Amino acid sequence: MNNKEYRPTLSQLRTFVTIAENKHFGTAAGKLSISQPSLSQALVALETGLGVQLIERSTRKVIVTSAGEELLPYAKKTLEAADAFLAHSRGANGTLAGPLTIGIIPTVAPYVLPDLLKNIQIQYPDLEPRIVEDQTRHLIQMLRDGQLDTALMALPSEANGMVDLPLYNEEFIVVVPEGHELAGRTDLGLDVLDNLDLLLLDDGHCLHDQIMDLCRRANVNPSEAATAVTRAASLTTVMQLVIGGLGSTLVPRSAVDSECRRAGLGTATFNHGVTAEREIGLVFRSSSSRAEDFKALGELIKSAYKSATAAGTDIAGGVVNVADGAVTAAAAS
Secondary structure (H helix, E strand, O other), X not given: OOOOOOOOOHHXXXXXXXXXXXXXXXHHHHHHOOOHHHHHHHHHHHXXXXXXXXXXXXXXXXXXOHHHHHHHHHHHHHHHHHHHHHHHHHOOOOOOOEEEEEEEOOOOHHHHHHHHHHHHHHHOOOEEEEEEEOOHHHHHHHHHOOOOOEEEEEEOOOOOOEEEEEEEEEEEEEEEEOOOOOOXXXXXXXHHHHHOOEOOEOOOOHHHHHHHHXXXXXXXOOOHHHHOOOOEOOHHHHHHXXXXXXXXXXXXXXXXXXXXXXXXXXXXXXXXXXXXXXXEEEEEEOOOOOHHHHHHHHXXXXXXXXXXXHHOOOOOOOEEEEEOOEEEEEOOO
């Protein structure tokens, strides 16, 4: 029977949400850093107070009841509001304070994070950033589940219930083996993709999809010989494949400084009139009350992106040479 005087605690709601998201008591207890008996007690107290069964328990599986499914979004919004209240109270004299969980796609994280985290420490010392690197589809799901506050990814997200905050457009740089006829050129058209054995990241990485879209615009089908067997999960591995003569690739400009300062690589850029780029921005739930925080975070990200691209300016459109232990970039003649 429903107790009209009952008011659930945030701890009880968090217990319910965590169990519902993970469908496993042990996993949920681990994530909440409590024992399974304590987890079960909190759930029983919540269900007893509400007079509703939220979770069906069995020896083999955990099932969210129909009532639980109906109440789950409200529990998530309550926890989200409580977290926002705490964050704003900590940052009452300014934005960006308290814990903030940020998802980032793998083709952005290594290149933007160094300056971003440094700038956060300087400008918002009360902010407690928590970083989750994962592929786009997983980040979107974690946003929906309330496991992330926001995510930095390629736009548009095309996700229901989400807000896209555009930050910058990032051009693609062509990476070829040293000595390749394209190395050093700055006047490429999209048709050049038809003459390259393109090496791509595995399916699931948005960069893979972005390059495929670019190829479709140019009416180009990437060589099956280069992509059918050879597969890579990181840009670092792709660079080694290019050095080894297995093909060529495209990288976002922010990755040039980190990935292309290796002997055996050459780079080239597209003509200024050619659109070969991706849009990067923050994505967050439309129900979130932290839009102003995300705008402030976006300014820090844009600054970090500018630093990353500036560092690789001497390489883009050039050939990487190694002499006497020093790495330099020289334009191809």
